[in-house]
Amino acid sequence: MVATIKRNLRFDNLLVNLSLLFIVVICLLPFLWSVSSSLKGRDELFQTLPSLLPKEPTLGNYYWIFTRRDMSMIPINMLNSFKVTLLAVAIQTSLATMAGYAFARLEFKGRDLMFYSLILLIFVPRAGGLMAVYELMDYLNLRNSHLGLALLFSSAMSTAVFIMRQNFLNIPRELEESATIEGANTWQVFLYVAVPLAKGGMVVVALFEFLYVWGEYLMTRTLIDFPELETLSVAVAKISGWAALFTSSAFSTYGAEAAAHVVAMAPVILIFILMQRWFIRGLTEGILKM
Numbered sequence: 040m041v042a043t044i045k046r047n048l049r050f051d052n053l054l055v056n057l058s059l060l061f062i063v064v065i066c067l068l069p070f071l072w073s074v075s076s077s078l079k080g081r082d083e084l085f086q087t088l089p090s091l092l093p094k095e096p097t098l099g100n101y102y103w104i105f106t107r108r109d110m111s112m113i114p115i116n117m118l119n120s121f122k123v124t125l126l127a128v129a130i131q132t133s134l135a136t137m138a139g140y141a142f143a144r145l146e147f148k149g150r151d152l153m154f155y156s157l158i159l160l161i162f163v164p165r166a167g168g169l170m171a172v173y174e175l176m177d178y179l180n181l182r183n184s185h186l187g188l189a190l191l192f193s194s195a196m197s198t199a200v201f202i203m204r205q206n207f208l209n210i211p212r213e214l215e216e217s218a219t220i221e222g223a224n225t226w227q228v229f230l231y232v233a234v235p236l237a238k239g240g241m242v243v244v245a246l247f248e249f250l251y252v253w254g255e256y257l258m259t260r261t262l263i264d265f266p267e268l269e270t271l272s273v274a275v276a277k278i279s280g281w282a283a284l285f286t287s288s289a290f291s292t293y294g295a296e297a298a299a300h301v302v303a304m305a306p307v308i309l310i311f312i313l314m315q316r317w318f319i320r321g322l323t324e325g326i327l328k329m
Contacts, residue, residue: 070304076297077101084293100298104278112266113299116274121306123188123270124252131193131248132241138196139203139240140229144215154204161197166257173261182262188270191262192252199244206240207233242317246310253307275299 071091076084078096104113141147142154172191173182181187210233218228234241256272263269278292278299311318 073297073300073304076294077301079294081294100294101302104295104299104302112269113271113274113302115267116269116271117302119185119268120253120271123185123192124249126185126189127192127252128245128248130189131196131199132245134193135196135199135203135244136234136237136241137229138200139205139237140207140233142200142204143207144233145225154200157197157200160195161201165195169257169261172258176262183264183268185268188259188262189252191258192255193248198247202244202247203237203240206237210236239317242314246314246318249310250307254303271303275303 075091075093077100078093078098080095080097080099083094142150176182176187176191179187181190214236215228215232218232223231254272255270256276259270260273260276263273266274275296278296
């Protein structure tokens, strides 16, 4: 213990630790400021010398965004976000796991060409084909549909397939060969041998997809026309337009925006905290093996 403290107090280690602390403070400050602002009333928010800690904490801003149905549909939009996000995560994780195993273990003509062509799609911006996506979704009658959004978001599988392929490549072939000798077919080897050993990679894929879909704005804003079908990211962005209608003497648009941002961030932070161990494990297991 003493040796560890002395090592951390060395000049070079101290410099690194101070630099990391500075970076952490910079990264956490916007989050802390949002939480603080969401707990402040109008007068405290617009005082001459603002403070990080609220002097008179209030939940009024949260009450406002959850109860003013004429200007906010946050509860409904939050439920929509959970529906679309969980469905997209389930679809992409399942398909990427099967595709990753196929690219890692199965031999078929054009396998490597297909895989590296899929990897090249990572560098194509998703917004580049916005109009084409709009026309396609309209033709398939998937506009204004949560199922349509989930299918669209889960279809971007380049990164997910890459991660799963690398995880399966890291699994010793001897384990699968032993199962094959015992009489297991390809599906049984995949389900009962490969998948349990690649759970870390599946968690990474699920977290990446959760983060992307939960905060996605452009596609949702383009494909959804009705407020009751919008997701939380779109609803939060719309709160900034309340200023013309926000006449309360106790609350302000600024505080309501901050409260909405905290509500939108909370599920992501909670999911990451709960799955952090699996996330790190999935990133480090076989991710560099080509």
